[in-house]
Amino acid sequence: MIAWFYRAARGLSRLLGPWVVGFFAWWVAAGYFLFRPARRRESERFFGAVFPGAGRPRRLALAWRQFQGFAGLFADRLRLTQGQPVEHEEEGFGHLVECAAPGRGAVLLMSHLGSWEAAALLTRRKGLRLMVFMGARGREQVERLQKAELAAEGLELVVLGDGPAGAEGALGTLRALQFARQGGLVGMSGDRLWGAGQRVVEGRFFGHRVRLPAGPHLFALAAGVPVVTFFALRLGRRRYQLVASAPRWLEARGRADRWGAVERSAQAYLDGLAEVVRRHPAQWYHFEPFLEGSPGEGGSSPA
Numbered sequence: 548m549i550a551w552f553y554r555a556a557r558g559l560s561r562l563l564g565p566w567v568v569g570f571f572a573w574w575v576a577a578g579y580f581l582f583r584p585a586r587r588r589e590s591e592r593f594f595g596a597v598f599p600g601a602g603r604p605r606r607l608a609l610a611w612r613q614f615q616g617f618a619g620l621f622a623d624r625l626r627l628t629q630g631q632p633v634e635h636e637e638e639g640f641g642h643l644v645e646c647a648a649p650g651r652g653a654v655l656l657m658s659h660l661g662s663w664e665a666a667a668l669l670t671r672r673k674g675l676r677l678m679v680f681m682g683a684r685g686r687e688q689v690e691r692l693q694k695a696e697l698a699a700e701g702l703e704l705v706v707l708g709d710g711p712a713g714a715e716g717a718l719g720t721l722r723a724l725q726f727a728r729q730g731g732l733v734g735m736s737g738d739r740l741w742g743a744g745q746r747v748v749e750g751r752f753f754g755h756r757v758r759l760p761a762g763p764h765l766f767a768l769a770a771g772v773p774v775v776t777f778f779a780l781r782l783g784r785r786r787y788q789l790v791a792s793a794p795r796w797l798e799a800r801g802r803a804d805r806w807g808a809v810e811r812s813a814q815a816y817l818d819g820l821a822e823v824v825r826r827h828p829a830q831w832y833h834f835e836p837f838l839e840g841s842p843g844e845g846g847s848s849p850a
Contacts, residue, residue: 560625569622576618580611586834590614596753596838597828612829616781620662620832626785627668628696635669636782639791642775643732646794647675652727652772653794654763656737656816659833660823664697665787666779667734671701678703678726679734680719680762682741707741720766727770735763737776737816738833748813752821755838759817764809768797774812776819780827792819 559567580587590610595601601609627633646653655677657663670677679702681694698704703726705719727733740747740760748761767774773794780788795815799808824831 557625560622561629565622565625565629565631568625569619572618572621573615576614580614589834589836593831593838594828596755597824609829613831616829617832617834619781619784620664623662623781623785624664624668624696627665628700631785633665633669633785633787635779635787635789637789639793640789642791642793643670643675643777646773646775647730647732649730650728652730652770653732654727654767654770654772654774655732655734655777656763656774657734657777658736658738658820659831660738660820660827661778661780661830661832662787663734663736663779665781666777666789667697667702668700669779669787669789670732676703676726676731677734678705678723678731680705680707680723680736682707682736682739723766724770727766727772733766733770733772734777735766736760737763738820738837739835748809750810750814750817752817752838756840757817757837758839759813761809761813764797764812767812768799768805768808773797774816776816778823780823780830790823 557568587607587610590613591603591606594606594609598605623633643653643655645651655666657666657679667677667679679697681704694704694706705723707719723733738759740758746761746765747758748764749756749758751757764774773796775794776792778788778790780790782788795812797808797812799805
């Protein structure tokens with residue numbers, strides 16, 4: 548039924564415009580905010596960590612903007628996949644162009660802050676070669692349809708995760724290694740774990756311990772390419788800012804220091820992510836529990 552509804556909404560958007568999907572998404576997001584208290588509380592907890600002095604009214608206001616901002620991404624995604632113009636500004640995008648030169652390559656660390664779909668599609672529109680690793684979960688019908696749409700836009704995808712939908716595994720990784728070494732950009736989630744078998748690296752984020760996928764950092768070491776943190780931040784309707792960090796090379800002082808290089812790279816990612824979250828808190832779309840423990844608790848170790 549969910550997939551049927553999404554297909555129907557897409558059909559209506561072709562007739563009446565993407566605003567139709569945005570209209571329905573607004574109401575769905577309002578329903579989640581009002582009737583899914585566990586998700587709302589998780590958002591409140593997150594914003595309390597970002598702004599320790601914020602009272603409950605401010606935390607709730609940020610959570611409401613977060614839910615509704617996420618709903619707005621659906622209409623923008625349709626505009627992009629339907630070839631409609633979407634304005635964007637650039638900050639540091641030249642780093643991506645340099646990394647996309649023959650024989651170079653990079654890992655793009657993409658986050659659930661802003662729209663990673665807009666980041667990928669706008670990068671592809673500029674003619675840069677991009678392969679994206681995506682998580683998959685067996686029952687997410689709408690997500691499977693969205694993946695098909697991204698593939699139709701010319702993005703190369705490697706689908707990983709639970710169940711048969713995410714079974715590309717080692718073969719996809721080998722294909723991505725070759726792609727990166729030839730000057731391709733490989734997009735990977737820096738902040739979300741998809742499967743039970745993933746290696747995990749821990750770091751500190753707003754005073755809390757967090758667990759991140761170690762895969763992007765290990766991949767960069769294996770491929771011999773740098774890591775670039777990349778966001779598409781929504782500035783308004785049909786308007787984004789593409790933000791890319793300077794390339795960061797993982798430096799391991801010998802084989803025994805490889806895990807230390809992964810930990811340092813992950814923490815550098817978290818430090819940069821925290822700066823952008825403070826400027827755009829309502830664009831944090833990681834709705835699952837992310838912060839672990841209490842501020843000041845715990846350390847860091849390989850998994």
